[in-house]
Amino acid sequence: MIWNMVxxxxxxxxxxxxxxxxxxxxxxxxxxxxxxxxxxxxxVYLLSDRIVLAMTxxxxxxxxxxxxxxxxxESLSAKAGIPKPRVFIVQNNTPNAFxxxxxxxxxxxxxxxxxxNMLNEDEIxxxxxxxxxxxxHRDTLIMVVAATIAGAIAMVGRIFFLSSLYGRREQREGxxxxxxxxxxxxxxxxxxxxxxxxxxREYSADEGGAKLCGKPLALASAxxxxxxxxxxxxxxxxxxxxxxxxxxxxxxxxSSAIVELLSTHPSVGKRVARLEQLAxxx
Numbered sequence: 547m548i549w550n551m552v553x554x555x556x557x558x559x560x561x562x563x564x565x566x567x568x569x570x571x572x573x574x575x576x577x578x579x580x581x582x583x584x585x586x587x588x589x590v591y592l593l594s595d596r597i598v599l600a601m602t603x604x605x606x607x608x609x610x611x612x613x614x615x616x617x618x619x620e621s622l623s624a625k626a627g628i629p630k631p632r633v634f635i636v637q638n639n640t641p642n643a644f645x646x647x648x649x650x651x652x653x654x655x656x657x658x659x660x661x662x663n664m665l666n667e668d669e670i671x672x673x674x675x676x677x678x679x680x681x682x683h684r685d686t687l688i689m690v691v692a693a694t695i696a697g698a699i700a701m702v703g704r705i706f707f708l709s710s711l712y713g714r715r716e717q718r719e720g721x722x723x724x725x726x727x728x729x730x731x732x733x734x735x736x737x738x739x740x741x742x743x744x745x746x747r748e749y750s751a752d753e754g755g756a757k758l759c760g761k762p763l764a765l766a767s768a769x770x771x772x773x774x775x776x777x778x779x780x781x782x783x784x785x786x787x788x789x790x791x792x793x794x795x796x797x798x799x800x801s802s803a804i805v806e807l808l809s810t811h812p813s814v815g816k817r818v819a820r821l822e823q824l825a826x827x828x
Contacts, residue, residue: 594686595646595654601790602644604634604656615662618671619655619678626682626758631655640781641665641772644793645677646686653681664775665768672755672765673772676795679754685747744792745812752817756824766821772796773814 598604609616616633623630631645631653641661647653655677662670680686756762773796781798791797797811811817 592648594648595652598644598646598790598793599634599654599656602636602656604636604654606654607633607635614667615657615670618667618674622671622675622678622758626678628678628682629653631678631681635659635662638781639663640779640798641775642781642794642796642798643673643677644790644795645680646793647681648686649684650681655681660775661772664771668759668761668764669768669771671759672761672768673795675759676751676755676765679751679758680747683747683750683754685751748811749817749820752821753824756821757828760828762821762825762828766818766825769796769814769818769821 607615612633612635615635619633620630628650631647631650632655634654634656636656636658638658639660641658641664643655643657643661645653645655655674657670657673661673665673752765756765759765776796776798791799792811796814
């Protein structure tokens, strides 16, 4: 857990250093880039839970609608020391789950009907613990900050490119190629750092969730079952939005080798191996 936090901090430091370095290199005030990107991301952050729940067609359920699910969420939330999130269910046969919300007091946990039907009670508890660990760790906030910095880097690249296009002719000839490289390479580097941050948060949620429920092998078993189901029956990208893949405990969409390289999640095999090692320690 501590090492994952350290890695996240280091990745943030590299991302921030990359932004400042690029701004100095191209002569753009970094404050302007950060403010512009921050405003956009802040608005998305405030409305993210509503947007996500609407896009996934999630329906809120009451304790009388899903008593077992509510009881598990309530018990685990109390153990985690956070307010009980709102509980949602999506009618989808692909087993999966996600959490959303800008803070523990504005959080929601959502599970697919496929997960409730396929997993046993210990495995469902393991999945819920993983999602509540995301809520407790404020991972939504972390990823919004990362997105803000990465967005600022992309904005600086575009500003530099446009200034090269519309500058004086003698300046354009010398700087256009460099500006094009800057516009492509800088945001790409920022994206890979973002992915690194996201992966460290998944490892932390696995570890935090396993300790919360006290059943790391149950969470490992749940990950295996979800991964197997996704590979044999992935969610349709026609009916569902692949841009939401980072929210789920396992990417529910069919992935190519390139998509795997750019995945926001570590491989399930690596996650399971860590959980099995953790089971010998707790």
